[in-house]
Amino acid sequence: MDLMTDTKIKISANHLNVFYGQKQALFDISLDINQNEVTALIGPSGCGKSTFIRCINRMNDVIDICRVEGEIKIDEKNIYEPGIDIVSLREKVGMVFQKPNPFPKSIYDNVCYGPKIHGIAESKDDLDAIVENSLKKAALWNEVKDRLQEPGTSLSGGQQQRLCIARAISVNPEVILMDEPCSALDPVATAKIEELIDELKQSFTIVIVTHSMSQAVRVSQKTGFFHLGKLIEVGTTEKIFKNPTNNMTQDYITGRFG
């Protein structure tokens, strides 16, 4: 398994600093994220890993006191440049959250909502095809194809999370951000999502925040360890779990932290 061949950098953070009011949340983060790979971000609560991924689709813009310095490039283009269209950025960079958050609408409507507002589908047939395709990619189609008009909230937790993944991929993004997507799920639902992540990386670049080093090992090729707003170490996941360079990383992943 050679992880270092034919990799293209999809996202590149350069000297990123993030402030919430007076408080600095991220310190000089520089991190490259490879295309068609899963990059895992680990670290204790409050270390800045969620703040970091929220910078990748400018979700932090909705927080008034949040200020971002430095740059994040996607395909070589700085997304913090003036004049960037944030709506199309978020079309390109989808997000899945910790708790499944389907809209209070039908399963079908949950998935076709994005394509509709982004004007991706021209006809009902197009929409049907997108819904089917997205649900198939999210490994949910077989379970819901006969109940597409039922509310999304009627599904189990794991199914709801896969519905959210289907919703994220329905607009044909290039990057999917996942903020602890399995933390509210049981082991079986977690296994299904992890299996899905592995398949999705063929079509998308995935950045996942997780508390579990074991999960990072199962799903990711590259891992970054954050602590107190700093990126302490980044490397292939194999290197990080076998023999991290930094003692702080080692103390965290072996449970010696604190």
Next chain:
Amino acid sequence: MTKDTHIVKSYGEELQFLNDSIIQMGSLTESLLADSMNAITILDKEAVDRIVQSDKKINEYRAKIDTQIMTLLVKRAPMAIDLRITITALRISQDLERIGDLAKGNAKKMLPLPQNLSADLLKSLKRLGALVESQLNKSIDAYINKSKEIAVEIIKLDSNVNELTYLSIKEILSFLSKDTKNLEYATNLLFVAKNLERAGDHINRIAENIYYLVEGDYYKKK
């Protein structure tokens, strides 16, 4: 340096217990190897039963360590240094068990007892035995102290084991051509020499694993 204590105290205790088990198993193997060399050189046939019993004990250690490791893997999903401690313990216990088997095999080889044996015959074999014993002793030290320096020293000395094995075999063969009344005994000694060399290989692997445990990377011969 990494902190010694885990947040979950019992996890740290389990790793410590595994570490101690390896050291105990290593010490037992060390005594067994010394016993078996002693039995061969002073022709102590009473020792064979004792050696067989010790080997059984070593096998029990191996089974116990296996269980400890499986429990650790499932319960704790060890990472980094803890993962290396666990995996190398698995490998080292396998090598120690094999050394025990080889030493036991050697002790059994001294029968039938020889008649009017020339003292010279065992000279190289004794030196070989002493070297292998000292290598094993060093490997236990290296494990206790987690010393990659001692591990490297052991790896470098392995070629001496091979040379001495060759010398011993040559000596035994020359004896065989002259003294036909001890044919079976002397032939058995050839196996003893070969077994000692193989024990040396296992010790070499133990040293390589200790190096990996400490460094997180494999030793590369320059």
